Amino acid sequence: MTRAALxxxxxxxxxxxxxxxxxxxxYIADDVVCEAPPGVLEGIDxxxxxxxxxxxxxxxxxxxxxxxxxxxxxxxxxxxTQLVARxxxxxxxxxxxxxxxxxxxxxxxxxxxxxxxxxxxxRDAQGSAP
Amino acid sequence: MTRAALxxxxxxxxxxxxxxxxxxxxYIADDVVCEAPPGVLEGIDxxxxxxxxxxxxxxxxxxxxxxxxxxxxxxxxxxxTQLVARxxxxxxxxxxxxxxxxxxxxxxxxxxxxxxxxxxxxRDAQGSAP
Numbered sequence: 001m002t003r004a005a006l007x008x009x010x011x012x013x014x015x016x017x018x019x020x021x022x023x024x025x026x027y028i029a030d031d032v033v034c035e036a037p038p039g040v041l042e043g044i045d046x047x048x049x050x051x052x053x054x055x056x057x058x059x060x061x062x063x064x065x066x067x068x069x070x071x072x073x074x075x076x077x078x079x080x081t082q083l084v085a086r087x088x089x090x091x092x093x094x095x096x097x098x099x100x101x102x103x104x105x106x107x108x109x110x111x112x113x114x115x116x117x118x119x120x121x122x123r124d125a126q127g128s129a130p
Numbered sequence: 131m132t133r134a135a136l137x138x139x140x141x142x143x144x145x146x147x148x149x150x151x152x153x154x155x156x157y158i159a160d161d162v163v164c165e166a167p168p169g170v171l172e173g174i175d176x177x178x179x180x181x182x183x184x185x186x187x188x189x190x191x192x193x194x195x196x197x198x199x200x201x202x203x204x205x206x207x208x209x210x211t212q213l214v215a216r217x218x219x220x221x222x223x224x225x226x227x228x229x230x231x232x233x234x235x236x237x238x239x240x241x242x243x244x245x246x247x248x249x250x251x252x253r254d255a256q257g258s259a260p
Contacts, residue, residue, distance in 0.1 A: 035218070037240065064222050064234050065202050065222045066204075067197030067198065067199075067204050068197065069197075072195055074195045074196075074197050074206055074220075076204055076220060076222045076234060076236065078234075088165070088234060088236050090204075090206060090220030090222075090236045092194050092195045092206045092220075104194050104206060104208075104218060106218050106219060106220045106236050106238065107236060107238065108167040108236065108237065108238050108239050108240070109238050109239070109240040110167065110238070110239040110240050110243060113240060
């Protein structure tokens, strides 16, 4: 059994986990379709806009498990971000010609929303401008 | 390669996806430790209390992908619930002696929190008791 999709999923994962968003996006097809918590992302520009805020404040990420075959891979990881201390995620990807063409992205938005709300509250309490 | 953990993960999945929480919990070890969005769940009673509200309002669930080997399995699914129309989740499980002893559970709490807040708001607007 070959594992071409798993190889791509892991290369993509290790790129963004190392903070290199551009390298990660080289594994994403231009016309990628991704079901993510905020909704369906279509195209690599939408995908970049979705991933950029997360990767820019990433402290570290570590794999929990990764499996796959020639067409599909499934990866789960934990991550530490500046905003949220524990931010696990899971991604299922379909790969064609070495790039991710279809993706399902699962993570909990609740701690990110709470952290952002707390930051706004903190700013308001200090009376400073955003 | 045998896939004992995947077999257990799928049997557990199909049990709760069919609405049978008791059957699903037969695949969970008494001293399971599960990292879930609300925090770490310890023991099968905590696991049941976590899963019960979700399964009780489940409409349908369908697998997106499932992989595993003899010790570890990783499953992603989409689900429809009475509260939230689109509730995907992912679970990584470690299996020993036919039961899940360790688990990582990832899903987005945001739409559930929003739906509950809307219900409370709706009740308030109607002036009815909870």
